Amino acid sequence: xxxxxxxxxxxxxxxxxxxxxxxxxxxxxxxxxxxxxxxxxxxxxxxxxxxxxxxxxxxxxxxxxxxxxxxxxxxxxxxxxxxxxxxxxxxxxxxxxxxxxxxxxxxxxxxxxxxxxxxxxxxxxxxxxxxxxxxxxxxxxxxxxxxxxxxxxxxxxxxxxxxxxxxxxxxxxxxxxxxxxxxxxxxxxxxxxxxxxxxxxxxxxxxxxxxxxxxxxxxxxxxxxxxxxxxxxxxx
Amino acid sequence: xxxxxxxxxxxxxxxxxxxxxxxxxxxxxxxxxxxxxxxxxxxxxxxxxxxxxxxxxxxxxxxxxxxxxxxxxxxxxxxxxxxxxxxxxxxxxxxxxxxxxxxxxxxxxxxxxxxxxxxxxxxxxxxxxxxxxxxxxxxxxxxxxxxxxxxxxxxxxxxxxxxxxxxxxxxxxxxxxxxxxxxxxxxxxxxxxxxxxxxxxxxxxxxxxxxxxxxxxxxxxxxxxxxxxxxxxxxxxxxxxxxxxxxxxxxxxxxxxxxxxxxxxxxxxxxxxxxxxxxxxxxxxxxxxxxxxxxxxxxxxxxxxxxxxxxxxxxxxxxxxxxxxxxxxxxxxxxxxxxxxxxxxxxxxxxxxxxxxxxxxxxxxxxxxxxxxxxxxxxxxxxxxxxxxxxxxxxxxxxxxxxxxxxxxxxxxxxxxxxxxxxxxxxxxxxxx
Numbered sequence: 001x002x003x004x005x006x007x008x009x010x011x012x013x014x015x016x017x018x019x020x021x022x023x024x025x026x027x028x029x030x031x032x033x034x035x036x037x038x039x040x041x042x043x044x045x046x047x048x049x050x051x052x053x054x055x056x057x058x059x060x061x062x063x064x065x066x067x068x069x070x071x072x073x074x075x076x077x078x079x080x081x082x083x084x085x086x087x088x089x090x091x092x093x094x095x096x097x098x099x100x101x102x103x104x105x106x107x108x109x110x111x112x113x114x115x116x117x118x119x120x121x122x123x124x125x126x127x128x129x130x131x132x133x134x135x136x137x138x139x140x141x142x143x144x145x146x147x148x149x150x151x152x153x154x155x156x157x158x159x160x161x162x163x164x165x166x167x168x169x170x171x172x173x174x175x176x177x178x179x180x181x182x183x184x185x186x187x188x189x190x191x192x193x194x195x196x197x198x199x200x201x202x203x204x205x206x207x208x209x210x211x212x213x214x215x216x217x218x219x220x221x222x223x224x225x226x227x228x229x230x231x232x233x234x235x236x
Numbered sequence: 237x238x239x240x241x242x243x244x245x246x247x248x249x250x251x252x253x254x255x256x257x258x259x260x261x262x263x264x265x266x267x268x269x270x271x272x273x274x275x276x277x278x279x280x281x282x283x284x285x286x287x288x289x290x291x292x293x294x295x296x297x298x299x300x301x302x303x304x305x306x307x308x309x310x311x312x313x314x315x316x317x318x319x320x321x322x323x324x325x326x327x328x329x330x331x332x333x334x335x336x337x338x339x340x341x342x343x344x345x346x347x348x349x350x351x352x353x354x355x356x357x358x359x360x361x362x363x364x365x366x367x368x369x370x371x372x373x374x375x376x377x378x379x380x381x382x383x384x385x386x387x388x389x390x391x392x393x394x395x396x397x398x399x400x401x402x403x404x405x406x407x408x409x410x411x412x413x414x415x416x417x418x419x420x421x422x423x424x425x426x427x428x429x430x431x432x433x434x435x436x437x438x439x440x441x442x443x444x445x446x447x448x449x450x451x452x453x454x455x456x457x458x459x460x461x462x463x464x465x466x467x468x469x470x471x472x473x474x475x476x477x478x479x480x481x482x483x484x485x486x487x488x489x490x491x492x493x494x495x496x497x498x499x500x501x502x503x504x505x506x507x508x509x510x511x512x513x514x515x516x517x518x519x520x521x522x523x524x525x526x527x528x529x530x531x532x533x534x535x536x537x538x539x540x541x542x543x544x545x546x547x548x549x550x551x552x553x554x555x556x557x558x559x560x561x562x563x564x565x566x567x568x569x570x571x572x573x574x575x576x577x578x579x580x581x582x583x584x585x586x587x588x589x590x591x592x593x594x595x596x597x598x599x600x601x602x603x604x605x606x607x608x609x610x611x612x613x614x615x616x617x618x619x620x621x622x623x624x625x626x627x628x629x630x631x632x633x634x635x636x637x638x639x640x641x642x643x644x645x646x647x648x649x650x651x652x653x654x655x656x657x658x659x660x661x662x663x664x665x666x667x668x669x
Contacts, residue, residue, distance in 0.1 A: 070551045073598055097547045097592045101608050101659055140617050142653035150657050158273060160314045167657060171614050 002030055002129065003052050007037040007044060007071075008060040008087060013110065014038070017058060017087070020118050030126075040066040048075060055079070056125045058118070061088040061107075069098065076102055080145055081133045083125035085118070135165075135184055139174045146172065148188065152215050154181055154197040155223065168217045190231040196223035206232065241290065247364045248285040251331070252278060254368045255305060256312075258327040261375045262384050263313075274312055281308045296429060299407050302328055316618075317396045319388070321403050326384055334370040338363070404436065462568045468530035476517040483514065516540065522550045523597070526559025527571045532595060535578040542582065544591040551598035562668055569642050569649060570666060574605055576635040577662045581609035584660075588612055606663040608654075615655060 004021050008014040018034055025032045037044045040063055057075065059068040072084050083105045099107065105124050108117040135146045150167045155178075157164055162173040163181055174181075178197060182189070188200050198213060205214040211224035224232060256278070260270055271278065281304065288300050305324035309315070315323075374380060391399060411429075483506055490502040520533040532548075539546045559567050578593070585591035594608040643651055648668075654661040 067552060069549055070598055073551075073596070074600075097545060097594055098549050098596075100592075101594050101661075141651070142617055142655055145654065145656045147657060169657060172655070173614075173617070 001054060002032040002126070003035060003055045004032060004058065005035045005037070005047070005055055006058045007040060007063065007068075009038055009063045010060075011038070013087075016114075017118065020115050021058075021122070023115075024119055024122050028126075039063045040068075040071045044071075045074070048078060054129050055082040056122070056129070057082060057084045058121075059084060059086055061086050072102055072104065080136055081128070083121075083128045085121045085125065087114075137174070137176065137184060139176060144172060144174070148186055148199070149201060151189075151199050152202050152217070152219060153199060153213075153221060153223070154178065154185075154189075155221075156195045158195075168219075190228075190234060192228050192232055193223040193225040194227070196221070198223070200234065208232070241286070243360045244289050245282070245286045246361060248282045248289065250364045250368050251285060252282050254331065254371050255324070255327050258330055258371065258375055259309065259312075259323055262323065262326070262381060270312070277308070277311055281305075281311075296411065298328075299411055302407060318391060318399055321399055322387060322391060323384075325403060325406070326387065330374055330380065331367065331371055334367045334374060337370050337374075338367050462527050462564050462571070465527040465530045465571060466525075468534070469525050469527070472517060472520075472530060472533055476514070479514055479517070519548055522548065522555050524554060524557045524559050526562075527567050528559060528574065531571050531575055532578070535575070535582065538582055539593060542586050542591070544582065544585055544593055546593045546595065549594065549596045549598075553599045554597045554603070557599070557603065557668075566646070566648060566666070569646055570605070570664065573639050573642055573649070573651075573664060574607070576639050577607040577664075580635055580662075581607050584611050585609050602650075602665040603668045604663060604665050606661050608659050608661040610658055611660045615660060617653070617655075 002025075006014060006017050006021070008017065014036060018036065021032075021034055035047065037047075057072075059071060061068040068086055072086075075082065075084065080103070084103075085105045086099075086107045087110050088107050089110050098104075105128070106117070106121045108114060108121065133147055133149075135144070135148055135151065137144055146165060146167065150169075152166050152168065154163060154165050156162070157173070160173070163176050163178055165172040165174065165181075178191075178195065182191065182197060185197065189197050190200055192198050192213065202215045202217075203213055204216050206212070206224065207214075208224065210222065212220050212222045213224060214220045256270060284304050285301055288297055288304065292300055302324060305328065306320050309324050310317075310320040313319075486502050486506055490499050490506075493499050493502070516533070516536055520529055520536060523529040523532050536546060536548075578595075581593045585593060588610060590610060592610055594606075596604070596606040596608070598604050639651070643649055648666060650665045652663045652665065654663065
């Protein structure tokens with residue numbers, strides 16, 4: 001069930017958005033529910049605390065009591081993944097850098113092809129909801145949020161006694177053990193070696209003779225062990 | 237000779253095994269794997285210790301052995317320098333206590349001199365095994381681990397260089413005492429060794445003072461008084477008003493001029509210079525005054541000079557926060573920390589193709605200030621707050637250690653870091669109520 005949460009202080013405009021969403025889902029044959037709010041009041045804040053899955057937020061950038069950005073910040077504290085779409089009456093389309101940092105889907109001008117833009121944003125939002133997106137954990141006073149699809153593999157450094165998450169751009173060293181990491185990961189991640197977990201969706205080729213794994217960015221590692229034959233067979 | 241080598245080799249094996257056992261007991265639990273996974277390193281160190289005890293002068297062999305153990309500890313565990321100094325010293329201390337207990341037991345049980353016992357092969361072997369056994373028993377006591385943790389805690393605030401100096405002094409004292417008591421070392425030897433130690437001490441002091449000097453420079457840089465920040469904010473307000481008046485006057489003059497060239501020149505001044513300054517000042521108005529506004533404005537200017545894209549996201553309930561109601565020292569600390577964070581963010585993004593910084597301020601149970609920037613490379617979270625650690629080059633790396641000091645001394649401010657693939661955020665949470 002997709003929960004679409006709409007907040008706009010303009011009752012007429014909000015009804016229009018509800019109509020667009022109803023029309024959108026009619027064609028999709030998906031279970032959905034719309035939750036409407038007039039303001040970012042206590043009722044809205046209480047709703048955020050409810051353990052409701054598959055939320056899509058369509059928020060007014062400014063209401064009488066609070067700004068939509070402040071609310072988005074509050075949402076992101078609890079939930080790093082739910083798609084957020086902003087409706088703005090301003091000509092320029094809002095905080096471009098902040099939307100990158102806080103992972104907003106889009107800013108939509110209320111008065112410019114709004115139905116088309118809401119439909120496009122909903123398509124993107126559903127894609128985001130289909131897959132659990134982000135690995136989030138806390139370690140040594142820092143909160144890490146790494147998109148699952150960016151992770152190539154996770155391995156251990158026995159000398160430094162750290163677990164290392166490797167992406168195409170970086171390496172993240174943590175004090176988590178490999179088995180603790182495995183509990184946080186999706187089914188896309190499989191163990192191929194006692195010291196290695198690999199992201200299946202990034203694997204292009206495996207070579208059992210050379211015990212090597214080739215990723216889509218060209219990186220190759222030799223972390224295959226015959227002890228994990230069953231998991232390796234699911235790789236490619 | 238062969239017998240001596242055999243005795244020394246076996247003694248070294250026992251010493252190393254005992255030492256590793258102590259280290260594992262103090263820090264980690266997986267004692268079996270450490271021998272299995274580090275066989276080559278352990279073998280190498282046993283040989284080094286054997287050579288040390290066979291060939292090196294009695295007076296300094298203990299010092300050399302301790303230094304070898306410190307390097308060995310680093311090789312095995314890759315821990316920070318402090319732990320690599322403290323843990324081997326502590327384990328040597330435990331072994332020394334075991335030796336004293338052993339000597340005491342031998343004296344009580346029999347009239348045999350412990351030193352004579354070591355002169356025969358099996359006596360020496362037995363001595364080493366018994367000392368190892370006593371060590372094994374001592375290390376089981378919880379008090380030993382608690383003392384170790386306590387030493388680590390109290391030395392946490394001591395700088396590494398200070399710890400090295402203290403360790404050298406301790407080893408010198410221990411050696412002088414043992415030299416006189418056990419080895420009757422000649423004066424010449426003492427003189428030469430002490431000279432070397434003093435020279436080493438001098439070099440370390442020089443390096444320490446050099447590092448301290450850089451630290452003081454950074455401390456001075458951030459040691460603004462709150463009054464100067466507030467005065468700066470006053471100047472900015474007056475400048476904003478005067479800038480606005482200048483713009484209006486120029487536009488009035490422009491209306492009176494018929495010369496197109498002059499009119500176009502005035503348009504250029506208004507468009508490029510005055511409007512830009514006005515925009516920046518207007519943007520900074522949303523930041524609460526009382527020190528922060530002036531500080532952030534100056535950093536925004538710096539960002540503009542370096543073509544860094546920035547965004548200010550200040551929550552409504554923060555815009556009206558009166559910082560003058562907060563303790564002056566607290567506000568000053570906040571300004572110093574935010575200054576360091578912004579400088580670090582600017583330094584980091586300056587070298588990148590895409591450059592952006594976001595400054596957020598919002599309030600819930602705490603007043604929160606977050607600085608986010610994009611970055612390149614890996615972040616070493618374990619060392620980021622250490623003096624001298626920096627990704628920016630030789631004369632950097634003191635800002636965050638200064639921040640750490642402020643945070644340690646002020647319970648009202650907490651720091652959280654957020655790390656994602658593209659952004660790094662430093663967030664301050666301030667208890668303002």
